[in-house]
Amino acid sequence: MLSSTFAGRFLPLALALLLGLAVLHVPAGAKASQQPTAAQRPGAVTARVNVAKPAGTKDAVPSAVYGQRGGGLPTTGIFVRKKRSLEQQVTASIDELEELDDYASGEPQLIADPIEPWNRFWFGFNDIFYLYVANPAYRFWETVTPRQLRTGISNVFRNLLFPMRFINNLLQFRFKEAGVEFGRFIVNSTAGLGGLVDIAKHKKTIVPVHPEGEDFGQTLGRWGFGHGFYIVWPFIGPSSVRETFGRAGDYFLYPAFWASYAIHPWYVPTGIQTGFFFNDLDDVLPTYFDLKKAAVDPYIMMREAWVKHRAVQVAR
Amino acid sequence: MSTARFTAFRAGVIALAFAFVLLAAYACEAASPSRQTLENSITRVLNFIKDPGYVNPATRGPLRRQIEDEVYHIFDFTEFSARTVGQRWSTFTPQQQKKFSDAFAELLLCTYLGKIDGYNGEKVAFVGERANQAGDRVEQKTLLTMKDGKKIPVDYRMMPKNGGWCVYDVIVEGVSLVKNYRTQFQDILQTSSPDELTARVKTKALEARNAGNAK
Numbered sequence: 001m002l003s004s005t006f007a008g009r010f011l012p013l014a015l016a017l018l019l020g021l022a023v024l025h026v027p028a029g030a031k032a033s034q035q036p037t038a039a040q041r042p043g044a045v046t047a048r049v050n051v052a053k054p055a056g057t058k059d060a061v062p063s064a065v066y067g068q069r070g071g072g073l074p075t076t077g078i079f080v081r082k083k084r085s086l087e088q089q090v091t092a093s094i095d096e097l098e099e100l101d102d103y104a105s106g107e108p109q110l111i112a113d114p115i116e117p118w119n120r121f122w123f124g125f126n127d128i129f130y131l132y133v134a135n136p137a138y139r140f141w142e143t144v145t146p147r148q149l150r151t152g153i154s155n156v157f158r159n160l161l162f163p164m165r166f167i168n169n170l171l172q173f174r175f176k177e178a179g180v181e182f183g184r185f186i187v188n189s190t191a192g193l194g195g196l197v198d199i200a201k202h203k204k205t206i207v208p209v210h211p212e213g214e215d216f217g218q219t220l221g222r223w224g225f226g227h228g229f230y231i232v233w234p235f236i237g238p239s240s241v242r243e244t245f246g247r248a249g250d251y252f253l254y255p256a257f258w259a260s261y262a263i264h265p266w267y268v269p270t271g272i273q274t275g276f277f278f279n280d281l282d283d284v285l286p287t288y289f290d291l292k293k294a295a296v297d298p299y300i301m302m303r304e305a306w307v308k309h310r311a312v313q314v315a316r
Numbered sequence: 317m318s319t320a321r322f323t324a325f326r327a328g329v330i331a332l333a334f335a336f337v338l339l340a341a342y343a344c345e346a347a348s349p350s351r352q353t354l355e356n357s358i359t360r361v362l363n364f365i366k367d368p369g370y371v372n373p374a375t376r377g378p379l380r381r382q383i384e385d386e387v388y389h390i391f392d393f394t395e396f397s398a399r400t401v402g403q404r405w406s407t408f409t410p411q412q413q414k415k416f417s418d419a420f421a422e423l424l425l426c427t428y429l430g431k432i433d434g435y436n437g438e439k440v441a442f443v444g445e446r447a448n449q450a451g452d453r454v455e456q457k458t459l460l461t462m463k464d465g466k467k468i469p470v471d472y473r474m475m476p477k478n479g480g481w482c483v484y485d486v487i488v489e490g491v492s493l494v495k496n497y498r499t500q501f502q503d504i505l506q507t508s509s510p511d512e513l514t515a516r517v518k519t520k521a522l523e524a525r526n527a528g529n530a531k
Contacts, residue, residue, distance in 0.1 A: 109499050293527065294427040296513075296520050297500040304499045305491050312490035 109300075110307040111240060112229040119232040123299050126237055127292075130285060138281050150279055152196045157255075157276040159188050159195025164253040165213035172214060172222045176207040210316060217246025221314035230303055238306040350454045350474045350481040351442060357390040362435070371434040384425055392482035393421035395475065399484060400497040404505055412510045419517040420497075426524035436463040440470075452476055455487075 113119065142150075162185040169178035184200040192199045201211075220242050228241025239247065251257060256273035260266040295301035364383050369375040397417035398405045408416065444457045456472045473485040485494040504513050 109503075290427075290431070293524055294423070295500065296423070296497070296516055297504060300500040300503050301496055304496050308491045308496070309489070 110304055110311075111227050113303065114229055115231070119230060120299055122232040122234055123302070125234060126232070127298075129235065130288060134281065135285050135289075138278070138285060141278070150282065153276065153279045154282070155188070155192075155198045156195040157280065158198070159185060159192070160255040160276075161213070161253075164215060164250050167253060168214035168216055168219045168250075171216075171219045174214070177209050177214070180205045180207060180209045181213070210313075212313065215246060216249035217243040217310070218314045219249075220246055221310070227307065227310075230307075238302055240307075243310070348445065348454070351445065351456055353481040354390065354456055354472060354474065354483070355442075357386055358440075361386045365432065365435045380429065383429065387425065387429075388421070390483055391421075392475075392477055392484055393417045393424075395477070395482065395484035396420065396424075396494060399494045400501050401505070402498055402502055404502075404510075408510050412514065416510065416514045416517070419514050419521060423517055423521035423524060424493075426521050430524065430527070438462055443469075454481070 162181060166178050166181045166185070169175070169181060183205075184203075187200045187203075188195045188198055225242050227243070231239045231241065231244060233239050233244075236247075254273060255276075256269040259269035263269050291301060291305065292298040361383050364370060364379045364386075367379055370379050394413070394417045397413065397420050400420065401408065401416070405413070439461045441459050441461070442456065443459050445454055446457075447454045452475060454474045456474060458470050458472070460468045460470050462468065469489060471487040472483050473487070474481045474483050476482075485492055487493070501513060504516065508516075
């Protein structure tokens with residue numbers, strides 16, 4: 001859940017490689033019994049949502065609401081215009097994942113969780129850490145810095161993560177999106193004072209690019225890899241075998257990695273990057289506490305919500 | 317996952333809170349019956365929230381109760397409960413079903429209504445709908461615009477009930493409320509009885525209520 005390099009510089013990579021070996025040794029039978037994960041479903045790996053005109057749909061009466069088409073009799077199929085905004089694209093990709101069913105069939109959990117007791121232990125550990133360390137620390141940070149400064153720092157960090165988003169767009173053959181990311185990077189780095197001001201934020205782009213961007217975990221998902229199984233990392237939170245590899249891949253594109261060639265010793269850039277991650281905690285902790293409050297079993301709720309959320313990100 | 321990714325998640329929680337109470341409703345002649353029901357119900361709720369008395373916690377009580385009535389009217393918590401419990405629902409006695417759905421409704425209302433302090437200019441647009449072949453399951457797609465301009469897709473699944481339409485699931489950014497609780501409940505029911513599950517839900521609702529009052 002929490003993103004950070006608290007775990008150190010080499011730890012994530014080393015662990016990822018170790019885990020990768022572990023996965024290779026999972027017996028074939030055990031693999032077959034795994035539940036199909038969301039990413040393995042047909043909709044999840046599709047690069048683009050098909051915009052098929054719903055069969056038998058007569059042209060909808062334009063409604064007065066924001067000039068959107070609305071109303072009409074219930075139609076079969078997705079009801080969108082051909083040129084869709086970013087948000088419409090998101091909802092459409094959700095439709096692909098989600099059948100409009102009556103939940104009659106008992107849907108299995110979204111991800112295999114063979115090491116649940118171990119994961120639950122780290123979930124509990126993280127919970128205490130967020131509640132008693134990260135949260136008080138962030139509340140203090142909030143009182144000593146103005147919001148504008150925190151937003152500025154956050155923008156700079158986002159700008160520095162450009163290589164990650166750019167390369168992962170390329171790896172997914174999304175060249176237009178890569179172009180948009182590139183353009184934003186140039187504009188924000190120059191006119192935006194090195195990324196301090198996100199002036200490209202509201203600029204219209206040739207293709208809608210979600211502000212969350214792409215990462216290697218999503219790339220792997222787009223390539224058709226399933227999650228494997230669920231892993232809760234200390235400090236970082238929900239992850240899976242695939243996402244651990246994803247994070248390890250992204251690690252090479254994190255600013256601290258390449259900065260460590262120029263700035264010595266290595267823990268200086270790593271420390272700064274950890275600070276950037278910390279500064280970004282703004283909404284993360286309250287969200288976590290909110291979700292926990294609403295859940296009857298917070299561990300399961302986080303696991304399922306995280307997997308679902310990742311599936312949506314992979315699909316869009 | 318990166319924090320940027322998580323902020324959308326954060327917005328989702330707030331969105332879910334608003335999903336229960338807030339949709340700017342617009343009169344539209346061509347609207348389907350399900351959409352009309354949703355719009356009407358929400359207009360009334362919205363008026364309660366816009367009431368100056370709502371912002372002040374001291375005078376919020378009666379308005380809050382009226383909102384709850386309205387939410388109970390449009391959201392069918394028996395349908396919610398049946399779907400969250402899943403196939404085991406039929407093994408619950410009618411009494412257990414009633415107790416469970418009351419507790420679950422209480423939990424949802426306490427957690428999510430507690431998030432709404434007042435009206436901040438959030439807007440909702442109906443962006444489309446889809447239905448199954450028989451036309452008895454409809455999904456109303458909306459787009460919630462938060463005060464900071466962030467847009468969150470919120471979909472309402474609806475079904476005919478007692479001559480009208482009711483909501484049986486809310487999907488925020490692709491995460492179905494029912495399905496999420498369902499995995500939790502199925503896990504708990506593997507080792508616990510229906511009564512124990514209800515007790516856990518009740519405890520959680522009580523915690524949420526107390527936290528809401530303390531705030």
